[in-house]
Amino acid sequence: MGSDGVNLGMVSEKGHLDASELDEGAVLEADVLIIGSGAGGGICAEALAERNIRVVVVEEGPFKKTADFTMREKEAFQDLYFECGGRRTKDKAIGIFQGRAVGGSTTVNWTASFRTPEQTLRYWSNEFGLSGFSAEDLAPWFDRVEKRLNISPWLPAPNENNAIIARGAAALDWSYGTVPRNVRGCADLGLCGQGCPIGAKQSMLVTTIPRAMELGATVISRARAARLLLRQGRVEGAVLEPLDSLGRPKRTIQLEVRAPLVIVAAGGIGSPALLLRSATPDPDRLIGSRTFLHPTVVVTGAMPQQVAGYRGAPQTVYSDHFLWRDGIEGRMGFKIEALAIQPSLFSGLMMRHGAEHQSFMQRINDTQGSIMLLRDGFNEESPGGRVGLDAFDYPELDYTVNDYLWEGVREAYLRASEMLFAAGANNIQLWHFDAPSLTSWTQAKQFIANLQLKPLSTGLFSAHVMGGCSMGADPRRSVVDSRGAHHHVKNLYVIDGSLFPTSLGTNPQLTIYAIAAKLANELAERHWPAPSSFQKRESAMNPISGASL
Amino acid sequence: MRTISRRHFLKYGAGGLLLVVGGGAAYQALQHDWILEVEHDSHSFLFLTLDDRFVLFSLVPVLLTGKRKDHSGLAPEEINQVLHNMDATIARLPDRTRAELRKLFDLMGGAFGRVCVAGLWTSWSSASAEEIGSVLIRWQSSVLELLNVAYYGLHSLVVTSHYCEADSWTRIGYSGPPHPMRGG
Ligand SMILES: Cc1cc2nc3c(=O)[nH]c(=O)nc-3n(C[C@H](O)[C@H](O)[C@H](O)COP(=O)(O)OP(=O)(O)OC[C@H]3O[C@@H](n4cnc5c(N)ncnc54)[C@H](O)[C@@H]3O)c2cc1C
Numbered sequence A: 001m002g003s004d005g006v007n008l009g010m011v012s013e014k015g016h017l018d019a020s021e022l023d024e025g026a027v028l029e030a031d032v033l034i035i036g037s038g039a040g041g042g043i044c045a046e047a048l049a050e051r052n053i054r055v056v057v058v059e060e061g062p063f064k065k066t067a068d069f070t071m072r073e074k075e076a077f078q079d080l081y082f083e084c085g086g087r088r089t090k091d092k093a094i095g096i097f098q099g100r101a102v103g104g105s106t107t108v109n110w111t112a113s114f115r116t117p118e119q120t121l122r123y124w125s126n127e128f129g130l131s132g133f134s135a136e137d138l139a140p141w142f143d144r145v146e147k148r149l150n151i152s153p154w155l156p157a158p159n160e161n162n163a164i165i166a167r168g169a170a171a172l173d174w175s176y177g178t179v180p181r182n183v184r185g186c187a188d189l190g191l192c193g194q195g196c197p198i199g200a201k202q203s204m205l206v207t208t209i210p211r212a213m214e215l216g217a218t219v220i221s222r223a224r225a226a227r228l229l230l231r232q233g234r235v236e237g238a239v240l241e242p243l244d245s246l247g248r249p250k251r252t253i254q255l256e257v258r259a260p261l262v263i264v265a266a267g268g269i270g271s272p273a274l275l276l277r278s279a280t281p282d283p284d285r286l287i288g289s290r291t292f293l294h295p296t297v298v299v300t301g302a303m304p305q306q307v308a309g310y311r312g313a314p315q316t317v318y319s320d321h322f323l324w325r326d327g328i329e330g331r332m333g334f335k336i337e338a339l340a341i342q343p344s345l346f347s348g349l350m351m352r353h354g355a356e357h358q359s360f361m362q363r364i365n366d367t368q369g370s371i372m373l374l375r376d377g378f379n380e381e382s383p384g385g386r387v388g389l390d391a392f393d394y395p396e397l398d399y400t401v402n403d404y405l406w407e408g409v410r411e412a413y414l415r416a417s418e419m420l421f422a423a424g425a426n427n428i429q430l431w432h433f434d435a436p437s438l439t440s441w442t443q444a445k446q447f448i449a450n451l452q453l454k455p456l457s458t459g460l461f462s463a464h465v466m467g468g469c470s471m472g473a474d475p476r477r478s479v480v481d482s483r484g485a486h487h488h489v490k491n492l493y494v495i496d497g498s499l500f501p502t503s504l505g506t507n508p509q510l511t512i513y514a515i516a517a518k519l520a521n522e523l524a525e526r527h528w529p530a531p532s533s534f535q536k537r538e539s540a541m542n543p544i545s546g547a548s549l
Numbered sequence B: 001m002r003t004i005s006r007r008h009f010l011k012y013g014a015g016g017l018l019l020v021v022g023g024g025a026a027y028q029a030l031q032h033d034w035i036l037e038v039e040h041d042s043h044s045f046l047f048l049t050l051d052d053r054f055v056l057f058s059l060v061p062v063l064l065t066g067k068r069k070d071h072s073g074l075a076p077e078e079i080n081q082v083l084h085n086m087d088a089t090i091a092r093l094p095d096r097t098r099a100e101l102r103k104l105f106d107l108m109g110g111a112f113g114r115v116c117v118a119g120l121w122t123s124w125s126s127a128s129a130e131e132i133g134s135v136l137i138r139w140q141s142s143v144l145e146l147l148n149v150a151y152y153g154l155h156s157l158v159v160t161s162h163y164c165e166a167d168s169w170t171r172i173g174y175s176g177p178p179h180p181m182r183g184g
């Protein structure tokens, strides 16, 4: 594994080092260090390893395998999510779900796999001067990753939780469709959020990461990149903190990975935080800014029939009918999808306590859950949030919800209510602290028009953290260029969801896969140009002198 | 909000004195079996202290059911299990959040902090379900960040720590994960 001074006895299986088991420090070398093993990191690791480039992947979370997934939320939240699933924005108004394990958020995500909307790509090119990001430029990369991850529309019947969305949308003559998913042999169990127990979900954990390891990549789990090693305007590697079994830094031991090229793929919040901790040059204070969330609101319906929204593939029907309701820069649009009704997740999101909380829980079987994901970042009034560091050097996201966003929330509440009544709901519930159960569309319309929307009273969450290291042509407005290369530091790349200049208006994983595949392959060609297989091997074995950096 | 103004009335009116005195007596009567339930739990906690657990033993049932422990339908072992799960979760949280929660629990546990932070003049173990319920509402809507931490931090910790347990599922008619298999 090309390591210096590491006790190889600690490598628990070929290519994997669990840093929580280390009792002494070490220095490792690689051609490319990838920080983070999620959507961006996983795709990069495979693409580079396939070219014989020596890769080390560092991951803060544990290396859990399919056989470790218990299907129980208890273990899943503790083991696989940042802050045990309880991460929140600085003012506590928005709950944030992010995966923290080998495979990143792809290990726990709900498998919806959409291409980037063309409107979004056009906006990026026009507003941020991106080159190589038109729908035509990306099409071959989408084809490639869709094939790699077996992405296709879900053909079996949707579960009742999703079927209700289709029924409501159809009754109102709204457009809706079938969700494409990245699965192979999915048993329709509906436990995607706890880690797929049969390895059907084609997450990075079961696809690109094991393939990269077969090709010689090393994965270091339970190690957090504390800061990048920066010298004379270039990156030379990173300092890592091994974590203990509780996932907290063991500050007594230090690991270091030296590599002439580093790809930061620690995800939204994680990537900007690392750049901030490393005091990366940032003359215009852009790192961490423009962090977007697809702020999401919930409306549930009490149905006359059994729904059992915890069973079956979680998201199979969607409606984009209101996504571009007022043009790209107009009022905020939203995508409608289903909320998987797992009891612990459901209980934690609910804006109630006491007897009311309990009675909603007792109706879990008859409850339909709809979520409306609002697209943020396409308007001056939607600047997103800013990632900063707290007194412990740990990231914190400051995201202000303003009137522009509240207008979108009100419309989302309104349309979801209309849809649920059209699908036959007995009553509906906005997940808002001050909202009673509403029993008719007329009542709902009136109530929502007058409802006071403010932080903390309005239930808001996000499972899509994007931006913070935004991509663009102008160094005064962006952190990295269209290649993912940092504007000021040589050989430092960011390749993950944090480089989006806005949110997407759709679930992000497939966009990240395609962009990562494109940027990683282009990067490899630039730094290790057209080698014969022999030379390729040579350069890979000799990273500093051999690579054209 | 009605309960809050009633409480204020009682506090300042003549009835208030009676309530405090009465509460004190009830507290004495209740204390014994509470101490046993909390103290006899042999679980080794990583974060929660004995004082924290006494407070939580009053708070958790109200947060989950709106009723005091004895009427909540929750067995003492179930409440203890919630405390174990909360403890395991808190131990995995980042330094900042643990520091926030430590500050909060320390305040809640002391008489001075209980009055300031929760507005509770009686001890947690003698406060009525309504009184604890209005503490929760005040925390939820407060402009003070520490109190929002109290609500949003404790709310999700408590409810998720309960509804991740199979014992809670039978009560809500959830049949649990599909097959009794442990992964492939
Ligand atoms: C519950 C849930 C459901 C979702 N459902 C969907 C869905 O259905 N469809 C969809 O398209 N998207 C979904 N998403 C979102 C999608 O999975 C993410 O947008 C995507 O995985 C982000 O990719 P990324 O590479 O930016 O970051 P991630 O995949 O999150 O990977 C980042 C990795 O970096 C690690 N890391 C962070 N900091 C450090 C550090 N300092 N050192 C070392 N490692 C570090 C993290 O632990 C993490 O593993 C969902 C997300 C969640 C949480």
Ligand code: SF4
Binding pocket: A111, A183, A185, A186, A187, A188, A189, A190, A191, A192, A193, A195, A196, A197, A198, A199, A200, A201, A312, A313, A314
């Ligand atoms: S729904 Fe399919 S992909 Fe998701 S956990 Fe179940 S089997 Fe795996």
